[in-house]
Amino acid sequence: MKKKTIFIIIGIAVALFAVWYFALRKKEQVVVLETERPKMGYISENVTATGKVQPVDTVAVGTQVSGTIKTLYADFNSKVKKGQLLAELDKTLFEATVNQYQANLVSAQSALVYQQGNFSRQSNLYKVGAVSKADYDNALYTYNASKASVNSIKAQLASAQKNLSLASIYSPIDGTVLSRSVSEGTTVAASFSTPTIFSIAKDLTKMQVEASVDEADVGDISKGERATFTVDAFLNDTFKGTIQEIRLSPSISSNVVTYKTIINTSNDGNKLKPGMTANITIFTKEVNNALLIPTKAIKFAPDSTLAGKYQMTWVNRDRKPAGADEAYVWVQKNSKELVQKKIKTGINDNTHVEVLSGLAAADVVVTGSQSMGKSQAAAQGQSSPFMPKRPGGNRRR
Template sequence: MKKFLKIGGIILFIGLVVGVIAYFGKKNSQENQVYEVTEPFVGNIEVKAVATGEVKPVETIEIKPNISGVIKSINVSEGQFVEKGQLIAEIRVVPNVANLNSALQSIRAAEIQVNLQQKEFNRAQTLYNQGVIPKADYDNALAAYQNAQQTLRQAEASYKVAQTGVAPGLESYATTRITATTSGVILDIPVEIGNMVQEINNFSTGTTIATMADINKMIFAGKVDEAEVGKLKEGMKINVSIGAIPDKVFTAILDFISPQGVASNGVVQFEIKAPIQLDSKYFVRAGYSANAEVVTSSASNVLLIKTAHVRYDENQKPYVDVLKSGSGSDATYEKKYITLGITDGVNVQVKSGLQKTDKIKIWNTDLEKPNGPGPH
């Protein structure tokens, strides 16, 4: 008897467990069949390509010397506006001993010739005054004496140039005076007084004494990924946002797209450039970091839905489930294939297959609920 009671209790327990599982299974099944719905909406959509880069002058000029030496003085400061021809720095020439010695020997040789020709001239002048020699001989002696004097002056000038780098009487044209080649703002002065500088020639790029530019002409220079560069065309309008000026968006016109990409961290990027339309209310400094947005395609007053509501079949054809009848757990849905247009990542354009009054099943209802899975 006890054995039968024990068996009966086990059977009863198993039945209760099966009943509980069936109850909750049915309940969960019913709850999972309840979906929220949404409707398409009419609006505008833009697809943008984003580039990161910096703001810099259209042209940057490096001021370099035509003679080697030591910086004697610096007459401007960074950030200062200078006019074309204004003095930037002066260089003190460090004499070359060999050249200096050669110039000194030339002076001594010229002095000897001057003394010799002076004696010849004095003798010719005496003889001419006595009527011994013709005037032609006197004129030749005078010319030889004057030529010797000129040779001495040239030798002295050459010595002065070898010593100081400046020829007497030509101080205003001296290469030791470094002047601005154009008007603009001094961006950088990488040298200091006392620094050695190298002249620019066929064998050396020379030492940069100052960098300057016209900061009223700025461009955005940035890079875009290879996936976006094919959508860009010269002449496109660009909106430039500068990190240091958060409340202002500048307009630029794309005028350069690099024909060659550069690989960086496994991604190929292409350089772009666009002159910026500056606003006199804002002072834009060279080197500001900036981001640019380029509208590659857009559509106005078109039918839109959220990209999250679109599903794809095994052939990657897009579709949505549209409410056919009923509501709640009694709702029935039908599959509607749709033709998509452009997307900005959040919304997508629906070209055909859907009406504005259609109600679309929201598949990710559970993820949107604040209190966990299931309808609330």
């Protein structure tokens, strides 16, 4: 009986020990550094905006005279040439006016011939004293009035003929008809402004994007900078462009101030259509072969858990803020030493930072630290630059 009790006590003790060892015992934690070597690569600063795709040059074709549209010779998307007939107004009234002034001119010219002969006779009689000065002056006045009447009717006839010619509407440029505002039978009135009949884009192989750039970003962009954009119709295509101008007139909507920025682009594939919404990226600074480190590296600061494990060499022990183009990073020299370095920075895209000076490509930069168990730390240590690597890489047979 006593032996059985002893075995029970021993079993309970073993169970309690197992529970403590596997569940309640505080596992020893090891602090492991996260490191990365600087690398050469591309980095940029950019500004994002939205805008509309539109033709570079658009001409509104209208009519200078009032009338009724008789015939249309072009429609939406029509390809037209300079001088091509696009539309005609009803010419009945214009032709009648021309005929009326032509008849008036013939009558006035006939009267002029008569008055010219009369003045010639009165002039000869006045020279020999057969008529009075009053008769002579009256003949001269009537002759001059007839000449003025002929000139006036000629001017009216020219105006009527011009109006008749304006009843035929021609294309001023080579291009593509974007819109047609009237139909046959529509009456157009040219009293105060020229009614628009067609809108013609000069060359749809050359387009421009009118981007709305926020006032906070407009100071960073300038003429000639590179831009890319996408449109919803072709999400997998990236279109390229160049900043042509930044217009000074602001647009204000809901207290947000934006400036129109014009981006020229090519449309050789005719994928871009007028009015498409563009999502634009403007590259304000670019470096193709920069020395880069993760942004996490300039934010890392060692804590007390690392102080006992590593020998630390400080440059900025007081932790004073770095300058505008400066930062502090920690470099792992070996398995027991961390050295703080002051670097000069360039472009920061919030993922990587350009290093202008203060680091070499062979340096091992600390980007963070984490606590883990010994087994995890051992596995992690195999990829450390200070630990020997197994021959043959990670492949297993």
